[in-house]
Amino acid sequence: MRTIRIPALLVCLALIGAGCGLGSTSSSASASAGSGGASASGSALPSGMATSLPPAEDELNLVIWAGYAEDGSSDKTYDWVNPFEKDTGCKVNTTDGRDSANMVSLMATGQYDGVSASGDATLRMIAAGTVAPVNTDLIPNYADVFAGLKNQPHNTVNGVPYGVPHGRGANVLLYNTDKFPTAPTSWDVVWNPDSPAAGKISIYNSSIYIADAALHLQQTNPELGITDIYQLTEEQFNAAVDLLKQQHDIVGEYWNVANDQITSFGSGDMLAGTSWQYQLNTILLDDKNAPLAAVLPDEGSTGWSDTWMISSTAAHPGCMYRWMNWMLDPHTNALATIWFGEAPVSQQACAEAEKISPGHCDSYHATDEAYFSKVHFWSTPREDCNDTDPATTCKDVEAWIAAWTDITGG
Amino acid sequence: MTSSGIGGSQASASRRLAAWLHPRRRLQLGLLLTSPLLWIGLAYLGSLAILLLNAFWRTDPFSGKIIPEFSLDAFAKLASSEVYRTIVLRTLGMAVAVTLTDVLLGFPIAYYMARVASRRTRRILLIAVLLPLWASYLVKIYAWRVILQGHGLLDSVLAPFGIAGPGLNEILNSWVVLSYLWLPYMIVPIFTGLERIPESLLEASSDLGGKAGPTFRRVVLPLALPAVAAGSIFTFSLTLGDYITPTMVSGTKFIGNVIYDNSSLGSLPLAAAYSFVPIVIMVVYLFIARRLGAFESL
């Protein structure tokens, strides 16, 4: 037995040594991606950014939100994967991320080429070096993207873009028209303990929802001085958490995936809540007369503009760049944004969308920058407040997660 | 003594090896145990150890990277907020409740199958109990959602009595669904254990004047206890670590949820630190179960 033990022990030690690299993601990647500090000054491109379009490889591995890469299996019209595969020869493999944290974990394994990340995941991955900056010169369709979707704080660092947008949408107030014959004009209905929907309110089960509390506090408690709902000081943060703990008593469900609400609102169980247009669209598809409607309240809302990002250890960068260009292609983008229920990224995409689903761009306010000025896209809370002022400190994403556990776990 | 006749020298080489090995019991043992132990020891325990090491490292709040310097940061964070304690107690309580429920539900049916049912009925019942194991765990939870959700099956059954169903925000749902999911894991070991009790023992007991009640209490129960303990390992540990069921049917947070929620990048030290709780609990539980003879009845 002794002769067996020693080699085993040695291997164990080796593993522990290797394990020291466990927490930090691949060190070469972090060096090249420049931990979010890469500046675009000078003619040198940020390290990690491709300088020319690599040739297409044979496959592409993506982490996506369910519904972002349809291959026609749900509905034959909505297929933008097969045409891509035919065109480029890149076979697309998708893995659904259950939520942003799951997506961050999956990307950290280094096994994927790209991800459709929401703003609460993007900055984390950029800082950790999991994703690489994107050379938009290599993406012809990028030029047509709406100005309002470029250089967004959740996916651009020091002017360096880390991905291309998939679309944009707001978190809307979904409500039951039987309970609310006139459309609510404010998020009050989900915050007020005397709300007519109390006990039947549906709230998104993610720490990012703390930002919605901050948004509400901007109206009710302006003295807190909240300017960026994703970067909160200790005082602002605590106020938001207190508000959420209050709300906990009137919440009927914390929903995780769209399907939760499609069932709960579809059955008439939930009466009001924060939602995506996708849920409403799907319910109406099955039942045109469902007593439901969605509205963007006057004070605005949180929202999301998901970004296609490329992994810093991507094995198939050629395919990934081609995919990013493909997703900005007007016809593809029209299909993708109609399917999910969000606003397309360019005028050309809007034109295509009109042909497939007339009125799409109007109902999603695709060209209405004033509308989107009231929408605060998901972003990542950072200790440095994601600003240039070194004096400010904010609560970081870990604090948000811990607080959310506190709010919903108690 | 003829060998199996594969080929003279080949057969004798393996025979020679066998003969050489025969007296070397320790070497035999070593060879037998090497692969499984390497597997579990290295692949599993090694990985686990490295994960737990993260509990003693800290995160750089700026970059979100884990810094392999010794720090008790993660444990401090856990101690600072009461919610983590609440979650542990809640999960522990649920594990106990589910285990007791499954014993109460599972013992009668296992007993019936093992000692009362005819051979044919026993076979049918065993198949009936094992079949749902093949139904996807996720789908079973989902089916319970349909039953328990607002305006679901339960609601429509209770409506005539004017009682409102629990809806999906109720921790009791987790108790029902978890008891449901792990029930087969409790029934099978108890069934096997009860089946093994020789009829002769029970006859002897009645010969000695024991009536049904005392025989059950003094002969059957003690003999079945290891099997119950074995089954309880499954129900207890599976409840302790589950995070999907609570999320899908009750919206409450259990130990597994905290670990899962914190499993990415910078929050890993917190997840690792919290993992010590279920590990310590289960190790203690396993020791107790071993005492009760569970390991022979798994």
Place this chain on the structure above:
Amino acid sequence: MTESRWVRIALRAMTTLALAFIYLPIIVLAIYAFNDSRSQVWPPGQVTGFSLRWFGEAISNERVVDAFITSIAAATGATLLALVLGTLAALGVARHRFFGREAVSFMLVLPIALPGVLTGIALAATFKTLGVDFGLATIIVGHATFCVVIAYNNVVARLRRLPRSTEEASADLGADTWQTFRRVLLPGIRTALLSGGLLAFALSFDEVIVTNFTAGPGTETIPLWIFSAIQRPREVPVVNVVALALIVLSVVPVYIAERVSGAESAVVR
């Protein structure tokens, strides 16, 4: 022991109740497999009634078929690995006396006793550090860790009941270790291997938590597919069909295993 009539009636009643409890959700999902509408509201059959349309969609869904094949492959690999490792360990423990015997059982039971989420995170991190590509192999490794104990327990239990005398007789008759194993031990533990293997297969086939962490892009098992399909409202009905199909299909192996091990237990009693 002859139980009194009342006890028998009570047992029968409780058994029926337990079975009703066990099959309630199964029946619900079976009904929904025929529900024509996509929504999962109760009662089913609303709006558009019942139909078989989702059965057709399930069979023609390439992703489902691929996932099924991957699941079978992963479960087979994990089961075989578990059977080999488990039997080796069982032979060691049941046929030798040594210090730390109980520790072996303890160690083997840990993967199944500790939360799956820990196994998943730990293994994923190790694979990444070792630079291993995630795929079918990593899934099999993940599953095998908790399947070993299932095989081990079944074989150990059987070995304990096999009389040593037959093995000694075999040796007396001139058989070497391998022959004794092949001709005496192996037939003796065959049913334990079968029932252990079947349970291990079922566990692996249905596993989702560890698989979530150890699967790579392009490898999707049925549970992973279900996990993502449940998020897509348009695919939930197909999930019901797949689940129902799995239950129906599994009658065969479960029945066979029962027959084989049933014959055995009759002898032991």
